[in-house]
Amino acid sequence: MYVAVKGGEAAIRNAHRLLADRRRGDRMVPAISLEQIVGQLALAVDRVMTEGSLYDRELAALAIKQARGDMIEAIFLLRAYRTTLPRFGYSQPINTGGMLVERRVSATYKDLPGGQLLGPTFDYTHRLLDPSLATDDEPEAPESRPQEDETMLRVSEILAHEGLIEGDGAMPEDHEIGDITREPLEFPMERDTRLQALSRGDEGFLLALGYSTQRGYARNHPFAGEIRIGEVEIEIDVPELDFPVSLGRIRVTECQMVNQFKGSAKAPPQFTRGYGLVFGQSERKAMAMALCDRALRARELGEDIIAPAQDEEFVISHSDNVQATGFVEHLKLPHYVDFQAELDLVRRMRREFEKRQTGDDERKEAAE
Amino acid sequence: MTPRNHQTTERRREAMAILAAAPARDLMRLWEQSGLPDDAQLLRGPETGLVTLRGRMGGGGAPFNFGEATVTRATVKLPEGEVGHAYALGRDLEKVRVAAIIDALRQRAEHAELVEERILSPLRQALAEADTRKRAETAATKVDFFTLVRGED
Known part of the structure; x- marks a missing residue:
């Protein structure tokens, strides 16, 4: 027999109304606009776009607002929205070498062509809270220095000449x-x-795994060969036109991790590589991705698989926070019937356990 | 493709790239001031969908998909028969509809010059200026290394 128990409609309705009110916060304070979120919480927007896997700043800002700043909830909203849209096609692969660079640093070459461009970075700040941000003080306009438009070689292209570093990464022809x-x-x-x-x-999961490789769980001796942030053009081939159409530009962060490698049965000693590519200015994520990419190439490079970060099934199956949160959070939904069944089972096992104990005691007494 | 055809294609491609990259606000303002005819039949859209974005492993290696982006497209037909297309990142239907009309109008000799002068040229200039400004702001954060010499020799 199956008995459905219904109820809670009014409670749910009122809970959502309460949520809307709490989301709004103090009504004496102006509501935050999407433009403000896009402009002033830009890196939160970038994270939501990256993990929501959808490049659309306004939608990511809307998701953050709707989720009251809960990033994983916002990512979930964006992922859900994606599924409502038709797919027009696949872009041509972006050319990060032709990027309009906004930041570019290399930890392996001091004097690389194009130089070290710090851009808008948190690096070298003292991590002291800045009270002026609690006021409406406007910051100074940025400094500028005239600059020719020059294409900046990727560090990997510079290293490639010596043959001591592996190539960018190939797949079989027919792949x-x-x-x-x-x-x-x-x-x-x-x-x-x-x-x-x-x-x-x-980001948190991959960061922790990347960190674990640095601490010795599948150590792979990484150097940040290059990190670059900037805008790249997106082009797509469409049937109605005989040339690739530009869709405009998006901002991405690319990380080229260069890893010392002592060689294996499959590959000679050389520098191997890990690659990170994400939306927006998401440097930590790009670095973590590159560390994990390299660790997960263990099989390909003939390394022993001894650590969690090298375990592809473990890493990839648990890296999606929308899936993870879905499964963890479903635990709070009603499991009344499941639990009743379990309760009966535990009661029965307990009775049997106690009966055995009493039996044992009686036998012991009889023996004495 | 003949050289002449190639040049026409290249110009169209560049114009479409400018229209896609232009901020909607700028494009709409110039469009409204241009006095160009808005008379066109919508053949498709404007409609929003997804394009899957591809990168290359290691920057220049084998391609992989790394995410998606919202993209809006439209196709229009002028009363004279020219068909215009537009694609742009984002979800601005009106911007893309107008961009498609502009793409169609610039194929007609009597409008081409006006389109260039009143829309494409100012947009091209504004985009270039924005890039120049961005480059200059980034360049100011370039590290100028210097060496400290210590000791007598």
């Missing part, structure tokens, strides 16, 4: 590019599919 939004995850994965999963993976 069809994987797409985890179309095909369910399958293990073992190809590197392209893995990179897609890592790009949208949870």
Whole structure:
């Protein structure tokens, strides 16, 4: 027999109304606008776009507002929205070498062509809270220095000349590019599919795994060969036009991790590489992604798989925070019937346990 | 493709890139001031969808998908028959509809010059200025290394 228990409609309705009120906050204070979120909480917007896997600043800002600043909830909202749109196609691969660079640093070469451009970075700040931000004081306009438009070589291209570093990463000629939004995850994965999963993976999870490799769990001796942030043009081939159409530009962060490698049965000693590519200015995420990408290439490079960060199925299956939160958070939904069944079971086991104990005691007494 | 055709294609491609990159506000203001005819039939859209974005592993290696972006597209037809297309990142339907009309108008000799003069040229200039400003602001954060010499020799 199955008995459905209904109820809670009014409670749910009122809970959502209460949520809307609490989200609004003090009504004496002006409501925050999407433009303010896009402009002033820009890195939160970038994270939501990256892990929501959708580049649209206004929508990400809306999601952050709707989620009251709960990032994973916002990411969830954006992911859900994505599924409502038709797909027009795949872009041509972006050319990060042709980027309008806003920041570019290398920890491996001091004097690289184009130089070290710090851009709008938190690095070298003292991490002291700035009371002036609690007021309406306007900051100074940025300094500027005339600059020719020059293409900046990627560091990997510079190193490539010596032959001591592996190439950018190739796939077999006939390989069809994987797409985890179309095909369910399958293990073992190809590197392209893995990179897609890592790009949208949870920043905290990948950061912790990247950190674990630095602490010795699959140590891979990384250097930040290059980090660059800036705008790249997106182009797409469409049937109605005989040339690729530009859609405009998006901001991305790219991280080229360069890892010392002592060689294995499969590969000679050289520098190997990990790659990170994410939306917006998301440097920590790009670095974590690159560390994980490198660790997950263990099989390909003939390394022993001994640490969590090298375990592809473990890493990729648990890197998606929308899936993770769905499964963890579903625990709070009613499990009344499940629990009743478990309760009966535990009661019965307990009775049997106690009966055995009493039996044992009686036997012991009889023996004495 | 003949050289002449190639040049026409290249110009159209550049014009479409400018229209896609232009901020909606600027494009709409110039459009409204241009006095160009708004008379066009919508063949498709404007409609918003997704484009899956591709990168290359290591920057220049094998391609992979790394996310999606919202994209809006429109196709229009002028009463004279020219068909215009527009694509742009984002969800601004009106901007893309207008961009498609502009793409169609610039194919007609009597409008091409006006489109160039009143819309494309100012947009091109504004975009270039914005890039120059951004480059200059970034350049000011360039590290100028110097060496400290210590000791006698």
